[in-house]
């Protein structure tokens with residue numbers, strides 16, 4: 442039987458975490474580092490938010506146009522947004538490209554699940570989204586998820602307010618989006634991510650150091666680079 446690296450020579454690396462914790466900053470630094478070492482990369486930022494009809498609907502939801510939407514139904518829209526990108530992700534991985542995603546399936550489970558208080562219903566949503574995205578839509582599973590967390594609620598509240606001119610936030614028209622506006626949601630999402638178990642394919646990186654000081658972008662990038670190098674060792678692929 443061929444090894445995974447023969448079937449899929451590329452790598453799928455995801456940067457996950459709560460809103461505004463520095464995911465896109467780290468994704469861009471990782472992309473530069475990989476490219477400086479001769480690796481071809483392709484980046485995605487989920488959800489698309491404007492480039493497709495589904496992304497436009499998601500952008501409208503985040504701007505509050507539909508009010509609160511039942512988490513199970515909302516999860517279907519985010520999953521469909523990823524399905525649109527599936528073919529090009531799979532082709533890139535087959536061609537040996539490192540595909541870097543700012544958010545992926547785990548964000549759907551984290552954000553929709555954080556809106557559900559009942560444990561049984563939340564577990565059903567978790568199963569529904571994993572089944573739909575990985576089994577029905579056959580989205581490739583990540584080789585490595587880097588999950589940014591914070592032990593200081595300060596960074597989870599109002600981080601967007603200082604970023605009115607950030608072009609990646611144009612969809613929100615200068616306001617907090619419907620997820621950012623809820624500190625309860627941000628807290629629950631961060632708790633979910635902090636509770637994930639680390640594995641060779643999942644590495645949590647707290648944005649604060651042991652003394653509670655925010656790590657610099659360079660320090661974060663060095664930690665993430667170490668995790669990426671470890672995950673890309675041939676021995677991790679079997």
Ligand SMILES: Nc1ncnc2c1ncn2[C@@H]1O[C@H](COP(=O)(O)OP(=O)(O)OP(=O)(O)O)[C@@H](O)[C@H]1O
Nearest residue numbers: 459460461462463464465466467604655656657658
């Ligand atoms: N280590 C850091 N220290 C201080 N500020 C940072 C650090 N990393 C990123 N920032 C700043 O925090 C803000 C949010 O960063 P970034 O856009 O990378 O976060 P994000 O997690 O991708 O956000 P979103 O969830 O809204 O997409 C930006 O203004 C960025 O310059």
Ligand SMILES: Cc1cn([C@H]2C[C@H](O)[C@@H](COP(=O)(O)O)O2)c(=O)[nH]c1=O
Nearest residue numbers: 460487488519544545548549552553620
């Ligand atoms: C991919 C994905 C994202 N979300 C949530 C997470 C954020 O609150 C917003 C938009 O993300 P961005 O980082 O501001 O671009 O959408 C989600 O609920 N489900 C998902 O699959």
